[in-house]
Amino acid sequence: MNTLLIVEDEKLIRQGIKAMALRSGVPISMVMECKNGLEALEIIRGQEIDVVITDIRMPKMDGITLVKEIQTCNHVPLIVVVSGYDDFSYAVELLRHGVKDYLLKPIERTQLSEILTKLEEELVRNQNKLNMMMNIGYQQLKQLMLNDNMDEKECELIINQFSSSFFDGEYIVYCTNYRDEFEETDGVTFLHDVNGQGIFIVDNLQKDKIVKSELRGYYVGSSRVHVGLLQIKEAYEEAKKARRQAFLSDSNFVIYDKEAEIEDGIYQEHEIEQIVQMIGTDKCEEALKMLDHICYQFKISKISDSTLIDMLSSIKQKTYTTYRNVLKEIKDEEFVEDLLRYDSLSQYIAYIKCWIRELNERLLTQFDDYRNKQKIQSALMYIKDNYRKDLNMAVVSNYISMNYSLFSYVFKQYTGCNFVNYLKQIRVDEAKRLLTTTDMKIVDISKAVGYDNDKHFMKIFKGQCGVSPTV
Template identity: 40%
Template sequence: MNKILVVEDEKLIRQGISAMIKRSGVPYEEVIECSNGLQALDILKTTRIDVMLTDIRMPKMNGIELVQAVQELDNPPLSVAVSGYDDFSYAVEMMRQGVREYILKPVERDKLKEVLTKLDEELNNRRLDEEKTELTDTKLLKYFLQDSGTTSDDIKLIAKKIKDEVGQQFNVYVAPIGSLPEEKCGILLKNVLGSNVMIVSSERTIHNIRYVGVSDSYSDASDLKKAYTQARDRRMEAFLQNMSVVDEDLPEIPEMLLQSAQKYTDKKSISARVQLMGTDRTKDLKKEWDGFFIAAIRGQIPASDFLDSIEFFITEFTGTFREEVPVELKNVMEIDCLDIYREKFMNFILERQSEFMLKNDSDNTYSKMQEAIKYIKENYSTDLNMAVVSNHISMNYSLFSTEFKNFTGTNFVTYVKDLRMAEAKELLANTDLKVNEISAQVGYDNEKHFMKSFKSYVGVSPTEYRKNASTLR
């Protein structure tokens, strides 16, 4: 327990009870003393007290009156009556008013310890129940915001929580995952799809967080998801525009400007920028990415297109160079704003470019391997073999075999087979092409050979794989 209040008009008795509490072994933070009910009530109105021990007969306000008044407080303490035999009838009345225990004077140390231990256990259990309830409510809210299934009963629970903790009118704030309000000001949900979400009374404004999106004011809990989506979209605008707060929809960008920036988000253009890495065209590489970020800052690239472009770049980079992109670049919305993200992104690009160029300066093998990978991806559906590829990049057959394995981590045959089987699974799951058609499309001129290879690779036949995939759709 945290704070214990001892209310007793006789100083020696009061000090004696306090001393016994401190030596009882029951954990506490502070013991507070006062001499009558009025003083106690003043303390209780401003200080959270866990346990109150009170005498019955006191001047100004007696113990019965104090206990009655305490029940009107938002967080009343657990109360214990302390008095003599002559006051037993009063003690019974206090028990009716909510007093948990009754201790006779003179107070015995063992009895006091027994009572405090019991109350401490009750407080701990109550705290655990509150934490479980809070955790359950928080999970329910997260599921609701993330489009997981919720029932009408769930909506009622959410509405009650918002009304109890926030009030009738609320706004939703979506902020960077590292941003937290300085004090409790509503309901805080940490890390909802990479952002912190706050549900706040419309009468309050949070000033100490930046790059935040704020929804309009709503009064119906069923509008919570709408408010969250609105705040999330505005958070993305705050990110892109490097704005501290976006609490209203920004002006629309003319269609002509949007179209002029599409060249930066086109998948072919992004792939081309990936392929620039490792070449001697560092200036062009930087110019292209600078153009992408400038267009985003100007609002010419919609938020969804920006995120899709980054995601596609990461896929292309990883597939081309067999190297992971730093987590901070993957989780875009965990970064405060575009200026910060752009700096991290460009540092990564240019550092990798320097490394790749060093490799190319010492040996042209690296760029040849890139060209080989590109050629394989474009031609794996044909009758492709290692001799064809090594001739294409003008490299000795034996040297190519060694360097290809060093570069990709696997041998040529396995690499090509991985590509073919991945495409075969995609076609089986998402098209109505016949197995023999898929066999030919992924580079097998013999259907039986394809079926045998597929079963060996996947564990089931192509027909069984298609059947299993259809049940998951």
């Protein structure tokens, strides 16, 4: 439990109850003390108290009156009364007025521990039930805000169920990139992850406090002031549009203004196609400049926010369609999600530029790999046609116009062996064919496969085959 309030006019008894409660094994965050019912009532009206242990006989306001007054408070704590033998009948009577249990003086430690344990279990059950009801309420609110197909009867049912715990007066909806945990407070309802955004529904009287504290430093879209759950969907749509404006204009706080909306424009599809086709070429930076120009057009109000988002969405969709095979290798694909999952347009553009550059580099690497493979295939054809001649790696790499060192590396990657061994194997394979299908002499076969020195040929043949060609 969070708070335990002990109400007892005798100081030593108060302190004794406190000491026993702290040693009871029940987790208690705070134990408060006061000496009469008036002080206790003031505390209970000012903050939430989980459990009250109160004596019956006290000056100014006794325990009986206190119990009755507590029932009128916004938050009613669980109550345990302490009585002497002569007041036992009062204790039993108070059980009918919401008191959970009683303790007879002198108080026994085991009895107090048992009662506190029982009350802690009840508090946990109540909290779990409250959490469940709050979750249901949050889902209902989300339904009201998001569901376009909800009929009038469904709306009325949800409103009737939830309106008792909703603000009676004016409220504002804030749509923001807030993703931290938020502890519920009076006048503020927080909905986590509504289409990737944090939604605050705030009593109009609390707006300045929440904006200066919880929402400070975030990118926030604010609705206008609304009243009643019937307007919650309209308020949410306003906040969402304002959040989009905050995102696009890199502003921390934007209040919805219908007059500020720009009519949707029409963008040229060929611009998008041109940007996408430049990816994977040496014109990638030019494509990114075109992306910057699109954003500039928005900032000078040449295109609307909807048009800008449509263009950005079109770029990413066409990019994925065109380069889907390469994109499978890139693990971080966050930017395909809703743009408002990013704080601002500048953050999103910085990310997408980085992402496009990485994609461009991968495409160029793949293209280089493809061209290198083509060149190696040409080299192999050249070797096949010219292995009878005085052939070496310098001659072949020069033939296909490839750097000598790069050729050595790529050749081995492609064939699985180095150039010298590959050439030996080609020549030995042809020598074996000539040995089995012709009556040519060793010296002639040696020349036919590119070796002027027949003794050198015989040494290489034996090294490759394990036997001499004369066997």
